Amino acid sequence: MKLGIIGLPNAGKTTIFNALTGQELEAAPYPNPIGTEHHVGVIKVPDGRINRLSEIFKPKKTTYADVQCVDITGISRGVSGSKQKTAVFNELWECDAVIHVVRAFEDDGIVHPDGEVDPVRDAAALELELVFHDLELVETRLERIANSMKKGIGDGLEAERDVLQKCLALLEEEKPLRNLSLSDKEREVIGSLMFASLKPELVVLNVGEDDIGSEKTVAAVAALEEFYAGKDALVFSLSGKIETELSQLEAEDAAGFLEDLGIGEPAMNRIIREAYRLLGLISFLTAGEDEVRAWTIRKGTVAVKAAGKIHSDIERGFIRAETISYDDFIAAGTMAKAKDLGTLRLEGKEYEFQDGDIVNFRFNV
Ligand SMILES: Nc1nc2c(ncn2[C@@H]2O[C@H](COP(=O)(O)OP(=O)(O)OP(=O)(O)O)[C@@H](O)[C@H]2O)c(=O)[nH]1
Ligand SMILES: [Mg+2]
Structure with missing residues (x-):
């Protein structure tokens, strides 16, 4: 499985990438130009069962399931059609699901592209970029199909045309394709088109350290949930900064830190768990003296x-x-x-x- 992290510039994508992968890339206070960052990392899937089995079997080797993760540069508004943007969407296409980072933390030292923090507006802006990208794809493809049909070489393209027309109707309402209920057959028919808004999405609200679980956060999450009401999207909040610190601590210290903060587990664990659920993935386990290991399969x-x-x-x-x-x-x-x-x-x-x-x-x- 591969997860792609997207979001507006300076939302905290690299910060969250670091927390997920344990890497220590520079999270810069200025937006990186689009197309300049594509960091790849591996997430070890946290699994208490594997910990426990390792204690019991004392194997030579313990192997967690892993998930690939890419930190994709900020998608800024209106860069549609540029070369850099194509690179971003190509990268996105390779991913099974998307982690969409939305900024909620306030910090005057960190430029917001729109001057002020407004999670729903930001999330909507990014979704619109995905929608525009997909709209262009659908229109181009429909035109080609119409041409083929005119020339009498469009046999067998009717099914694709019909699904694309459904897609078109939704995109014209500026809604992402993940809201569409498609049968497996319909999905297959459009499977080779590089749609961005069809990917299941984990929306991560990156809140300030003092706003974990605050009223403001609860309200912002509710507002985002309302915006995302539909299929294949889930909203969470976390503090990217704190998660990064957590990921750099030894297990014992991390447990103490979590307790101090009143958090049960790192938010990252939940992200991974929900990503599995969203994608219909499960793990089976093997356990013995040589190795205790988790394997990822589709349900x-x-x-x-x-x-x-x-x-x-x-x-x-x-x-x-x-x-x-x-x-x-x-x-x-x-x-x-x-x-x-x-x-x-x-x-x-x-x-x-x-x-x-x-x-x-x-x-x-
Ligand atoms: N105060 C505060 N700063 C944060 C938080 N999360 C991230 N930052 C800072 O915000 C800046 C941008 O964070 P990045 O993680 O680099 O953001 P990004 O989305 O990767 O940015 P681009 O790659 O440039 O689009 C960095 O200086 C971070 O240290 C937070 O929760 N609180
Ligand atoms: Mg970054």
Whole structure:
């Protein structure tokens, strides 16, 4: 999975990228020119189950699931059509979901492109850039299809045309495509078009350190939620600055810091969790003396395909998947006990893994 961070200039994208990836890139008080920043990093997916299994199995190696993350430069207003902007949208196209950073923190030392902080206006401005980009795409494509049809070489393009007309109607209302209910078939038909506003979005309101959970923050989140009412978008608030500090602390110090702040867990954990949910992803786990590890799959992936994530040999030679849910394993304490209790099951090729299933593949090649 790959997440792309977008937002207006100086919203705090790089700050949040640092917090997510543990990198320490410079977060500058001046907006970087569009197209100049494309930082790539890896997020280790926080997973308490993996921590716990590591304590139990004491493996040589512990591996968390990971997610790629790109810090894409600020999309400023009205740069439509420029080369830099094309680069930004190309980058965005590679991502499965978007983290849209919206500034709420006040700081006179940090220029806001519009002079003052206004989260809903800013979010709307960015969405409009996505909409304009997609509108251009739809119009161009519809024109091509119409031309092909005129020339009598447009056979089979009707389905695409019909979906695009639905898209057009929505975009003309200045609404992002993620609000459209499309069937899998319809999605497939337009699958090669590089739509930006179709990507599921996590909207992150970057609030000042003193505004975590404040009335002002609650109101701003509610206003954004109203603006985003629809599908495939979720709104959160966090303090990018604090999250960055947290990410640089050792686990023990971080726990103390969280307690002082009255926060249960780093907001980043929630972002990742929700991104998984938005994208329909789950993890299955493998645990042994060599390695405890989380593997990311789409919900609904059958056991034999999931096996292929680990190695193609296991997929080819798949016999059975010894499977137990994480909770059942913890309740039993050991695999031997789980076998006695009957909670360790043998599943076949077509079994759909559930989130947190601990799996041992039996295979033969
Ligand atoms: N006071 C305050 N400053 C912040 C906060 N978050 C980010 N900043 C500062 O705002 C400035 C811009 O932050 P960046 O993370 O570089 O913003 P960006 O969105 O990556 O900016 P561009 O890449 O230039 O578009 C930096 O000086 C940050 O230190 C915050 O919560 N509070
Ligand atoms: Mg930046």
